[in-house]
Amino acid sequence: MIAYNLDYFKPETTEEAYECMKSLKEEKVNALYYSGGTEVITNLRKGAVKADAVIDLKGIGEMSEILVEDQYIIVGANVPLNAMIEHVELGTVMPILNKIADHTVRNALTIGGNICGKLPFREAVLPLLALNSLVKWVDESGVKESLLRDVFDKRLKLPPNAFLYQIMIPRKASGKMMSKRMEAHTEVDYPILHVVMNISDTEVFVGLSGFASFPVYQVVPRNEYDEWSDPVESIAAMFEKDAKSDERASKEYRVHLLKNQIALFTGGAYDSI
Amino acid sequence: MIQYSGNVNIQLNVNREIHEVVVMPQDTLLRVLREKVGYTGPKAGCENGDCGACTVLLDGKPVKACLMLAVETVGKEILTVEGLEDTEIQKAFVSEGGFQCGFCTAGFLMNAFALLETKPDANEAEKKDWLSANLCRCTGYEGIENALNLAQKRVQEKKR
Incomplete structure (x- = not known):
């Protein structure tokens, strides 16, 4: 049970989500981006994290999809770990992801949530770093792209109010x-x-x-x-x-x-x- | 954009019936199922995602209802242990003594049911992977394992 009031927002586009966070911050509302929720709910319940509002990113369709393109497998930040584990193109990362949490939790726990979480482990980032994946995130000017290795140092370092959008995993993994x-x-x-x-x-x-x-x-x-x-x-x-x-x-x-x-x-x- | 604040009226599809309930955005699915909808099968064990006693199916996949907000589940199909009447897994738990105190049973039943629906030919490693999401404090794992194996055999026989 979460012992205090929370407002819930579910935007349908990246622009809506970003603007929602920006305006809440301007109103001094302590808001969190929310994906699978497994870590956020635990922390809110324990009082380890305080928030007045959550912005559920699961309303943004492309963030819940896995797309296979010529050079990259594009994984939305809201894709649950089990969906990645079961994907035929993601055999390289499967043996690492299927050790995280337990099978039932992995139906809700998302790749974006794991990478952006506050827990010290964030194991899902390891194979993505190893494969030199790219990440896309959303900030004020739209969707930005960079190497994960360039923005991950102990944690994912994104600009204020920005959120992780997609991960681009090279299809031809070398090594x-x-x-x-x-x-x-x-x-x-x-x-x-x-x-x-x-x-x-x-x-x-x-x-x-x-x-x-x-x-x-x-x-x-x-x-x-x-x-x-x-x-x-x-x-x-x-x-x-x-x-x-x-x-x-x-x-x-x-x-x-x-x-x-x-x-x-x-x-x-x-x-x- | 959907926005919920304070008391909100939502519809939840639980066990193939629509239930209209008043919830607050911070209410977990577990608490709403037990206290608002009236299905007490999902149990509040650790409420930390560890024990699996609150496991329900969301669009056919097992999830821990303590780690999910009720407002997130609008438009989805929720199945609790009350919706598993006359299933092979339920019968097998009875005949194989798949429970002792019974507190964890609903969670094990939901997970085992989902496994047999999704992968009726699941091997030992898959069965272990799925069911390691649930804990039995009475350590009655042998009866649970026997029940799953029996139910799997019956499900496979029906398929032939």
Whole structure:
């Protein structure tokens, strides 16, 4: 139960949605964009987030569609994770997305909501970063486009009042995508480490969730990677400063898991004893 | 643009019947189903999306009613456990003892029913993936698993 009043808006176009947020902000109304709602409702109920109004973006038709074009698979920000998992063209990201939350929640939890959420995990962003996806967002002047890597640093950094519109995933994904998710207790839980690694001819991508207080990633040119004498230690060294300790796992244990997993991915050596 | 503020009158399609109810925008679907529509099958367990006791079907897909606003579901078909009378999954839960205290049962029934409707030939991994969204505090998982397997067998036999 949410213990205070909330106004609900459901615009039908991107312009309407943006203008709605802008005018509410001008009236000093604390408004949130709303997609699947799984995180927003939990936070409103707990009082972790306060809002006077939500703007439900599900009225904008194209934001709930998956379109396959020549070079990109265009995924609306309101597409639930299960719709992506079940899509025949999205097999590369499926093994990563189908570990997030549980099957029932994934029918409501949207890709946009996961990426833009306040939780530290936001695991769905990892394969999109690995594949060097593009994102489109809406601001005052309309729809803008950029590389996800250019606007994601710990969180998605969009201008005030802007919202995520679509994600463009390259159809011809290059490289070998590997992933492993580890939890402290049961599979349906937040990860203590979710590592995604993509090795292509031109670069090596490593992205982590659950390791730090936000998703972290690094991209290394392939020729530089090939010169490393000990990729396991070199990769761990890039991330070690971000490792966190919490009730689920210590910093040292997270680093150990990372090294072990990178060794398994790369066939490298890691002797933890 | 749809806009709701304060007390609003909405129509919800629950178990193939239209119900006119007065809700507030912040009311979750779970609370409205239980307190306004009168269907108490969906249970308020954790109200945090973890336990699955509130699972209902929205346009045929299982969702957690505690994580959804009632106003979002206008124009959609909602199915609660009260709408599962005489289904194979219900009969199988009875014959296989798929419940102990019964609090989680409605959620398991809805999820299992949706699974058999969507994927009657679901394999063990798919069954585990779907049903891991629900928790049974009595740990009566063996009876639940047996009930699902029996219902699946009967659904498959009917299809032949």
